[in-house]
Amino acid sequence: MRGTKLPEVTRQPWRFGGAEVDRRSLLTGLAAVGAFLVVDVGAVAYANNWLRPAAAFTRQTVIDGLRSVYGVHLGFRKNHAKGVAVQGYFDSSGNATTLSTASVFRAGRTPVIGRFSLAGGDPFVADAPGTARGLGLAFGLPGREQWRTAMLNLPVFPDNSAQGFLGRAEAGKVVPGTGKPDPAAMAAFLGAHPETKAAMAIIKAHPPTVGFADSTFSGLNTFYAVDDAGVRTPVRWSFVPLQRAQSPGPGRDGLFDALVRQARGTPLRWRLELVVGEPSDPLDDPTVPWPAERRRVDAGTLTLTSALTEASGNARDVNFDPLVLPNGIEPSGDPLLSARSSVYAASYRMRTGEPKSPSAVQVDQVRV
Template sequence: MDQPPFTWRGTPVSRRALLAGAGAVAAFLAVDLGAVAYANNWMGGRFTRQAIIDRFQALSGVHPGFRRNHAKGVAVSGRFESTGAAAELTVATVLAAGVSPVVGRFSLGGGNPTVADTPGAVRGFGVAIGFPGRDQWRSAMINLPVFPVNSPEAFYDQLLASAPDPATGKPDPAAMAAFLAKYPASKAATAVIKQHPPTPGFADSPFGGLNTFHFVDDSGVRTPVRWMLVPRQQARPPAATGPNGLFDALIQQVKAGPVAWDLRVVVGTDQDPVDPTLPWPADRRAVTAGTLVLDTIETESPGNARDLNFDPLALPHGMEPSDDPILGARSAVYAESYRLRTGEPKSPSAVQVDEVAS
């Protein structure tokens, strides 16, 4: 695919300048855009952001310089080619017709940055679309059809239930059964998730925002939406040997040529649930807002996606959060994880792009 040049107010901007600028302002944006959520430490009862951070560290250990969840990852960049089809719903400039820069990060769930890839691990994709500032859109998506929990309390208890039994190294089935009995919404979500087994790799994974947001048009009309990225290609099969099979296959695929996803915005109604464990009706209208194209993949390092906080509440003008309590909880925990890792020494990523043969 030919790569269109990026422009800012009519002036061409190089990819190197884009990445340098993103790194330089990352700290400011992470604090500023997450300030409200971060200041509100109390997310409900005893389930503070620090309690959840502590639980992640108890499960995976403390790994200075890495995210407390989705610790293992690789940085990517490219562009978003907007069709302008979603401009009827929002004044967000990234969804007006045109091309915007993209910086992103693929990851695996969990707090261990050296964990071996497994096909069933939750896959994440954090993305920042547009230039840093009030018009940039950040989203943290995963490859599940629904979110497994709908409250900070349920999320914390899910982490407890997921703790490995010292005798087996695996979660205690009785603990997980008790968790699902306590939270019927999570039990129903688990059934939905099991109906959608993971694809072979990152490149053919769909990624969804899962939470409900609102798009706001130029008349102030607010429309509930959810969004997902739908892959345009099959994935290379994961490498048969080594601990980074999923990542190595992705690296080889991006080195061979761009990979792409269509951004599909699902248009809801006021009757559709905000609860992220509940899917919306299948007949809801979907708008293909554009195509996200990734053509560069890099080891995490200063100035690329390693230093970005993919706060789901970092929204541009024209997008607003719903009252889903998971959004505030995620924002608060992301901010605390960001604060911790930026003050810690950095260790090399387990995923070294230059070591993977094309």
């Protein structure tokens, strides 16, 4: 099995909310929780690309906006707050080495930790089939390399800007008194965001599957696979399920409980497909799908062997920053990637400094 040793954190200062912060100081005080806990240090070069110095819209605007929509829940992610940790491994087929030098694609096994989640900032929200499902994965590669990805069970992302992302969340905010969002607010938002209207139509045409175990999880943003000659090929990726899902039971945590029960009985598997872009395919807009007939490379199989209650020492404390990439995978110019990286770091930094409460899904309390 490939190595999982923590890379050393370089002493490179970076900017956070205007103040210069030593990157190592961000880790001070955190317990050492294993090989995957190098958090909040990736993608520094990209972290502030989308924040112009005088811009009124910053990553803190997004964090504050999410807290206004979903309430203040100390210690939890400001989005995808409800989740369960998982662990397992990835068996590479070796097929993707034609596209990328990334060591994770060489034939062999790589340990993985991950987290299934539901979109939204309420860690105790009732599971609902229409809520977007997330899967974050962190691959433990040898030496200093890491690969993290945060994916959804959607065919496209509804937004192509951070402003759009927050605006949509605000338009969907539940109005006190009615218990529902204001339809006029969403109509106005969609009127001003045709890209979201078009993406929502595509999402509606792909209804969600029964549960987490039979969901396809896609990265949605575009990246470059880089081969040993330096050729850069645009790719998107999806983890395609290799099993059916158990039906969710009733109750607040029905979807998660079904996942936990199923994972107890048998390992859960997904095939990693790299989808190869053509020159006509958009590289910087995850609201636009690539044609279905694009070439797909079977890169290997993800196997998840156990589900764990969120806790110190597992994926709870990992930042699934989409710009933590190994050699052989590079970001596209999609501005949403740097926006995500920046906002995830802010959410991570805030939640790790806050007091913790038990998560909604307590794995050992899920009955067979």
